[in-house]
Amino acid sequence: MDISLHLRRPGQELPAQSVRLHAASLYARGTGRDPGVAGDLSVAGEDPVIDRWYIGDEFCASRLPSVQVAAEFARRADVAGVALTLLTPPVTDDQIDSLVPVLARLAGASVPVEVTVNDWGLLFFLKSWFPDLPLALGRLLNKGFKDPRLGAPETVKAAAEADRAVLEHATFDQPRFRERASALGIARLERDLMPYDPRTDFGDNPPAVSVYFPFGYVTTGRVCWPSTFAPGREADFRPRRACGRPCEGRPLALAHPANGFPLRQSGNTVFYLYPAPVTAALLRRAGEGRLRLVYQGAAL
Amino acid sequence: MLVHYGADELYCGVDTPEWRAHFGNRFWMNRRSPDGANLVTFSDIRTAVDRAHAGGVPVYLTLNAPFYPADSIGYVLRLCEKLIAELGIDGYIVSDMNLLFHLSEMDLPVRLHLSSLGSCFNGRAVPFYQSLGIRRIILPRQLRLGEIRRLVSGAGDGVEFEVFAVNDGCMFEEGFCQTTHTLGPFCLADWTVREADDGPGAMDPGSLEAARRSLREYLWYQNNCGSSSTPDGLPNGPCSLCWFGRFRDWGVTAVKIVGREASFLRKMRSLQLVKAVVEAVNAGLGVGDVPALARSLRSTPELCDSGQMCYFRDG
Numbered sequence: 001m002d003i004s005l006h007l008r009r010p011g012q013e014l015p016a017q018s019v020r021l022h023a024a025s026l027y028a029r030g031t032g033r034d035p036g037v038a039g040d041l042s043v044a045g046e047d048p049v050i051d052r053w054y055i056g057d058e059f060c061a062s063r064l065p066s067v068q069v070a071a072e073f074a075r076r077a078d079v080a081g082v083a084l085t086l087l088t089p090p091v092t093d094d095q096i097d098s099l100v101p102v103l104a105r106l107a108g109a110s111v112p113v114e115v116t117v118n119d120w121g122l123l124f125f126l127k128s129w130f131p132d133l134p135l136a137l138g139r140l141l142n143k144g145f146k147d148p149r150l151g152a153p154e155t156v157k158a159a160a161e162a163d164r165a166v167l168e169h170a171t172f173d174q175p176r177f178r179e180r181a182s183a184l185g186i187a188r189l190e191r192d193l194m195p196y197d198p199r200t201d202f203g204d205n206p207p208a209v210s211v212y213f214p215f216g217y218v219t220t221g222r223v224c225w226p227s228t229f230a231p232g233r234e235a236d237f238r239p240r241r242a243c244g245r246p247c248e249g250r251p252l253a254l255a256h257p258a259n260g261f262p263l264r265q266s267g268n269t270v271f272y273l274y275p276a277p278v279t280a281a282l283l284r285r286a287g288e289g290r291l292r293l294v295y296q297g298a299a300l
Numbered sequence: 301m302l303v304h305y306g307a308d309e310l311y312c313g314v315d316t317p318e319w320r321a322h323f324g325n326r327f328w329m330n331r332r333s334p335d336g337a338n339l340v341t342f343s344d345i346r347t348a349v350d351r352a353h354a355g356g357v358p359v360y361l362t363l364n365a366p367f368y369p370a371d372s373i374g375y376v377l378r379l380c381e382k383l384i385a386e387l388g389i390d391g392y393i394v395s396d397m398n399l400l401f402h403l404s405e406m407d408l409p410v411r412l413h414l415s416s417l418g419s420c421f422n423g424r425a426v427p428f429y430q431s432l433g434i435r436r437i438i439l440p441r442q443l444r445l446g447e448i449r450r451l452v453s454g455a456g457d458g459v460e461f462e463v464f465a466v467n468d469g470c471m472f473e474e475g476f477c478q479t480t481h482t483l484g485p486f487c488l489a490d491w492t493v494r495e496a497d498d499g500p501g502a503m504d505p506g507s508l509e510a511a512r513r514s515l516r517e518y519l520w521y522q523n524n525c526g527s528s529s530t531p532d533g534l535p536n537g538p539c540s541l542c543w544f545g546r547f548r549d550w551g552v553t554a555v556k557i558v559g560r561e562a563s564f565l566r567k568m569r570s571l572q573l574v575k576a577v578v579e580a581v582n583a584g585l586g587v588g589d590v591p592a593l594a595r596s597l598r599s600t601p602e603l604c605d606s607g608q609m610c611y612f613r614d615g
Contacts, residue, residue, distance in 0.1 A: 090476070092447045093422045093454070121424030143367035143396065146478035147486065165369040166327045174370060174398045219486060221473035222442040225515050229503065235514040238613050239442050250503070253496040256489055264496055 001287040003048035006299040010072045016050045023297050027276050056087035058118050058138050059220045059269040061095045062243035070102045074109035083112040090119045116190050136188035144170040144194045146218050148272045149258040156196050167196040192216035200285045210292040214279045215271035224268035266300040303355040306575040310352050311360040313338040330362045337561035349388045358390035364415035367396050404432040411435045419475030423454045436460040442473050444614045452550045460553035464611050465574045468558040469522030469538035521608035533569040540611035541577045541594035545587035
């Protein structure tokens with residue numbers, strides 16, 4: 001079973017055999033509803049092999065690596081024998097300009113490099129200026145129902161057919177979308193799990209599929225509450241030109257009686273934690289070799 | 301009323317009996333509640349369109365749900381054709397890329413606008429949207445002024461741009477918010493917040509609580525200053541009036557008054573407020589003089605001075 005690791009900084013790499021334990025700790029720490037089920041993670045399939053690192057960020061341009069950091073990742077990836085994926089967020093024109101040196105450095109790396117885009121404009125920029133970089137669409141482009149306030153998943157299992165169509169919808173599942181994505185040269189569709197859709201099988205038709213775990217995202221934006229934690233930035237809710245990243249290593253736990261899932265805010269984005277059995281099912285599915293899993297427990 | 305007070309365009313939503321029968325109130329056909337923010341009968345739509353057209357005003361229909369379930373796409377597409385053929389709708393405002401792919405293949409004789417929920421943050425995406433038949437892009441809320449300038453100024457001919465003028469801010473980027481308003485605004489829920497990892501670098505409870513108070517204050521402004529108005533009925537809330545001179549000079553085509561669910565009075569006063577600034581700008585008011593006009597019309601210096609009510613601030 002191959003697993004990709006999302007890393008925030010060089011040196012953060014986890015040994016492959018530690019991924020399962022690290023994921024289990026997220027549940028055992030009291031962030032999960034069924035900490036006792038965390039044990040499922042330790043028996044779900046074989047131990048993974050780390051074959052790829054994800055670097056960068058899907059949600060915040062301030063979390064993108066500098067050229068120097070990207071170069072260090074590329075060097076370490078070469079030593080470790082892993083490939084790289086650069087995650088990119090929605091970006092403005094200025095932010096595309098700033099990304100060019102990073103892209104150029106990674107395009108010249110000695111390891112295979114892919115780019116995941118969450119922005120149609122960046123997609124077409126890359127197709128023009130870095131046509132040799134394989135491209136994936138990220139989960140911000142995969143729309144579906146992710147509001148965690150319907151309650152625990154088991155409470156909506158008996159939902160009516162019309163409601164199930166809503167709860168189980170994902171843009172990336174739609175045939176017309178997939179045709180267009182393939183026609184655009186998209187090699188991969190990267191997604192998380194919709195909170196009220198129990199499926200972990202996304203078929204074998206191209207484009208290929210990656211699934212992020214153990215968190216799905218709920219909402220995000222360029223206005224970032226944690227950025228206001230920095231001294232001098234209090235109550236400053238404008239989108240940032242630059243940010244000192246006071247969010248680093250400081251996730252927040254959000255709670256509300258209507259919540260069906262443990263919620264975590266990392267930087268500008270709110271995430272929900274998959275139920276442990278779902279994560280375990282994903283790990284077993286990955287063991288069948290039919291989808292790529294991206295572990296983000298250390299990054300978020 | 302809206303045409304009478306000078307609206308140049310109208311947009312509306314619809315909640316059809318067929319949609320309601322299938323989805324109830326659990327999944328809306330667009331981002332606003334069927335109760336009060338949408339037209340319900342085809343007769344209502346026809347009346348609105350006929351009266352608008354009599355005043356030379358086009359009517360666009362918003363189909364800006366973040367996604368349309370697979371079992372509803374066929375219905376939505378048939379509805380699009382019906383509304384054009386039978387009721388004279390002038391165009392659609394869409395955000396779901398799957399829906400847009402379908403519509404682009406139908407070659408409908410109407411305009412297609414990209415909703416702000418399409419989250420167009422850069423000019424590199426514009427040709428792609430043009431290739432899908434998009435004639436106008438409604439820019440998202442969370443852009444800075446300089447970013448709008450670069451995007452609009454660099455886009456060239458062939459596509460128009462629209463920006464938010466007044467009302468209805470949003471904590472998150474609505475195009476990437478996967479929550480539903482059917483359960484109330486996610487951002488306004490009263491969350492309990494704590495640091496997830498209680499290490500030595502954790503914020504002290506007092507500082508976290510102070511940050512939460514700041515957030516609540518910001519959300520108050522975004523929520524139309526607690527849904528308030530001035531004593532003479534002008535709407536308080538997010539606003540870009542001060543930037544209208546710049547929008548004019550950069551080539552922005554339209555400014556949007558948000559709030560289909562708002563009361564008759566709020567809509568009317570919003571329109572009067574925006575129209576007053578638009579007319580002055582179109583008459584040549586200098587860029588530097590527009591903020592003074594906007595602030596004088598609002599007469600809420602304490603709200604304006606906070607900066608929390610401004611759309612598109614540079615930072």
